Amino acid sequence: MSDPYADDAPEGRFQLGFLQQLWPFVRPYRRGFLACLGILLASFGLELLGPHLLQVAIDGPMRSTSLPRDERLQALLWCGLGFVGTTVGGAVLGYVYGLLTAWNGQRVIRDLRRHLFDHLLSTSLAFHERHPAGKLTTRVTSDVENINELIATGVLQSVFDLLKIVGVLVALFFLDLELALFTVATTPVVVLLSVLFRRNAQRAYRAVRGRLALQNAYTTELIGGVRTTRAFGREGAVADRYAERNADTAASWRDTVLHFSVFFSLVDFALRATTIGLLWFGGSAVLDGTMQPGEFVKFWLYYGMLSAPVKELGEKYNVLQAAFASCERVFQLLAEPRFPPPPPAGRPPVPSPRRGHARIEFDDVGFAYGGNAPVLHGISFTAEPGQTVAIVGPTGAGKTTVLALVARLREATRGAVRIDGTDVRELDLADLRRRVAYVAQDLFLFTGSVLDNVRLFDPSIDEARVWRALETVGAAEFVRKLPQGLASPVQERGGTFSQGERQLLAFARALVVDPDVLVLDEATASIDSASEARLQQALEVSLRGRTALVVAHRLSTVRAADRILVLERGRIVESGRHDELVQKRGHYAAMLAHAEHDLQT
Ligand SMILES: Nc1ncnc2c1ncn2[C@@H]1O[C@H](COP(=O)(O)OP(=O)(O)O)[C@@H](O)[C@H]1O
Numbered sequence: 001m002s003d004p005y006a007d008d009a010p011e012g013r014f015q016l017g018f019l020q021q022l023w024p025f026v027r028p029y030r031r032g033f034l035a036c037l038g039i040l041l042a043s044f045g046l047e048l049l050g051p052h053l054l055q056v057a058i059d060g061p062m063r064s065t066s067l068p069r070d071e072r073l074q075a076l077l078w079c080g081l082g083f084v085g086t087t088v089g090g091a092v093l094g095y096v097y098g099l100l101t102a103w104n105g106q107r108v109i110r111d112l113r114r115h116l117f118d119h120l121l122s123t124s125l126a127f128h129e130r131h132p133a134g135k136l137t138t139r140v141t142s143d144v145e146n147i148n149e150l151i152a153t154g155v156l157q158s159v160f161d162l163l164k165i166v167g168v169l170v171a172l173f174f175l176d177l178e179l180a181l182f183t184v185a186t187t188p189v190v191v192l193l194s195v196l197f198r199r200n201a202q203r204a205y206r207a208v209r210g211r212l213a214l215q216n217a218y219t220t221e222l223i224g225g226v227r228t229t230r231a232f233g234r235e236g237a238v239a240d241r242y243a244e245r246n247a248d249t250a251a252s253w254r255d256t257v258l259h260f261s262v263f264f265s266l267v268d269f270a271l272r273a274t275t276i277g278l279l280w281f282g283g284s285a286v287l288d289g290t291m292q293p294g295e296f297v298k299f300w301l302y303y304g305m306l307s308a309p310v311k312e313l314g315e316k317y318n319v320l321q322a323a324f325a326s327c328e329r330v331f332q333l334l335a336e337p338r339f340p341p342p343p344p345a346g347r348p349p350v351p352s353p354r355r356g357h358a359r360i361e362f363d364d365v366g367f368a369y370g371g372n373a374p375v376l377h378g379i380s381f382t383a384e385p386g387q388t389v390a391i392v393g394p395t396g397a398g399k400t401t402v403l404a405l406v407a408r409l410r411e412a413t414r415g416a417v418r419i420d421g422t423d424v425r426e427l428d429l430a431d432l433r434r435r436v437a438y439v440a441q442d443l444f445l446f447t448g449s450v451l452d453n454v455r456l457f458d459p460s461i462d463e464a465r466v467w468r469a470l471e472t473v474g475a476a477e478f479v480r481k482l483p484q485g486l487a488s489p490v491q492e493r494g495g496t497f498s499q500g501e502r503q504l505l506a507f508a509r510a511l512v513v514d515p516d517v518l519v520l521d522e523a524t525a526s527i528d529s530a531s532e533a534r535l536q537q538a539l540e541v542s543l544r545g546r547t548a549l550v551v552a553h554r555l556s557t558v559r560a561a562d563r564i565l566v567l568e569r570g571r572i573v574e575s576g577r578h579d580e581l582v583q584k585r586g587h588y589a590a591m592l593a594h595a596e597h598d599l600q601t
């Protein structure tokens with residue numbers, strides 16, 4: 001099996017498609033980005049102007065003997081002021097540029113992140129089972145952050161750095177052909193260094209990213225499992241596992257930093273070594289009178305301007321690479337099909353308004369998880385409006401899977417599941433979700449308030465309705481006793497509530513939408529008898545007047561059902577009422593014999 005934590009896009013190559021896919025997110029803010037480019041160009045102009053003013057000062061008023069001293073001093077003052085002006089202007093532009101890029105980038109990232117998260121919520125359960133939550137978290141957080149780097153500064157700055165290098169070289173050639181040729185002759189050394197560096201740094205950087213993603217995923221998972229870890233006293237072992245990952249990450253960071261430091265020092269050295277030659281050749285030119293001293297200074301300063309963009313490009317390359325890898329992963333995620341797939345064109349989903357009742361029909365239904373062997377075979381039965389059908393059977397028989405098919409969390413791979421005669425796959429999904437309420441075995445409470453959890457963040461459900469639902473299931477009493485009532489906080493997946501209380505909240509959550517169909521996976525966890533009685537009552541009230549499909553473990557629930565399906569290894573081996581099945585002395589009777597009060601297997 002492939003490692004679910006493995007890095008999906010380790011290469012990080014640029015693809016034109018990235019820009020195409022990013023464009024819709026950048027488009028609304030394109031003016032802002034254009035402004036940034038304008039600012040960069042303006043600041044480059046100012047940067048070039050500074051040395052030019054110096055040259056003017058040196059070759060003009062400083063050396064010309066034809067003008068009176070006062071005028072020369074005044075001209076020098078103007079040049080000095082101009083120089084200061086370029087510096088101040090550059091600083092102001094830099095400030096505006098920084099603000100603007102951050103602002104642009106954050107807006108794009110906000111939109112992208114939102115889109116990505118929406119998409120994540122709409123992918124199939126099978127997809128989520130294949131990918132650890134921690135890894136998906138990394139997609140939405142750090143991968144998007146990397147893309148920000150690309151959008152905010154990456155592309156613009158790199159293009160600009162290239163422009164700057166070309167621009168400065170052109171300026172050098174205009175200033176002095178021979179000297180420029182000399183400096184260009186030394187660039188292969190720098191280029192060679194960059195290539196060497198890039199290859200090593202690339203590898204190191206990729207390792208860092210991979211390790212970091214791994215560590216993120218592990219952190220999420222290990223923290224999520226804190227209860228189990230505590231319960232078994234395995235803190236030490238878990239911490240050791242974590243420490244290993246942590247050390248790996250640190251080691252790969254060390255590698256990268258090493259490469260960077262060496263590269264920067266070498267580039268600096270190469271550029272400085274060249275200046276010795278510059279001094280020699282330029283100095284000779286000045287002595288021979290073919291070059292003005294001011295021109296020499298200007299040349300020198302322009303030449304110095306090359307170092308920053310060269311270094312920046314070297315550094316940016318890795319950032320960009322990380323961003324490309326992130327792009328690839330994020331777009332891979334966005335390409336993941338939504339579940340359920342959109343209905344075929346020309347066949348709009350069938351509306352399914354709430355009716356107060358529903359008929360559920362399984363017609364020769366088969367189901368397989370992904371490419372695995374089928375876990376349901378030829379399941380056929382009907383639940384008439386208002387009936388309760390109980391499903392019993394050993395663990396792994398496929399009970400939960402049957403429920404998932406009704407709620408259309410998954411889709412049958414053979415046959416059809418119908419509600420009021422229409423295949424659930426053809427029903428409007430929003431309608432279906434309103435009509436069918438699903439209470440899962442491993443119910444989930446969100447961080448928020450009790451109110452949030454019962455109405456699942458749907459503000460159209462008012463508090464009165466929430467109270468009615470709580471009342472119906474018999475949870476009103478315990479909620480009223482909470483220090484802040486409905487507003488009481490739920491933390492850590494409801495860890496501060498008892499199993500029974502959580503169950504009651506889950507019932508209330510299902511009933512508050514007043515569904516036509518209740519699909520219920522009864523929890524097997526044993527709870528105290530008082531809660532048990534309350535739950536029993538809640539269950540009875542909930543089932544009244546609704547079509548219900550219940551995976552049942554309590555004998556009382558099963559006994560009251562209109563029909564019982566005994567499921568074994570994905571097949572219905574028996575079905576009928578409690579009394580009928582008892583008389584049959586088959587599978588059901590055998591299960592009963594094993595368990596006095598509880599059909600839990
Ligand atoms: N998400 C899943 N991916 C792959 N196989 C699964 C998944 N969920 C359940 N199964 C398999 O399907 C079979 C039926 O599971 P399930 O419907 O949960 O049984 P039950 O609820 O009766 O205990 C089991 O063999 C189980 O291993």
Ligand SMILES: [Mg+2]
Pocket residue numbers: 399400401441521
């Ligand atoms: Mg189950």
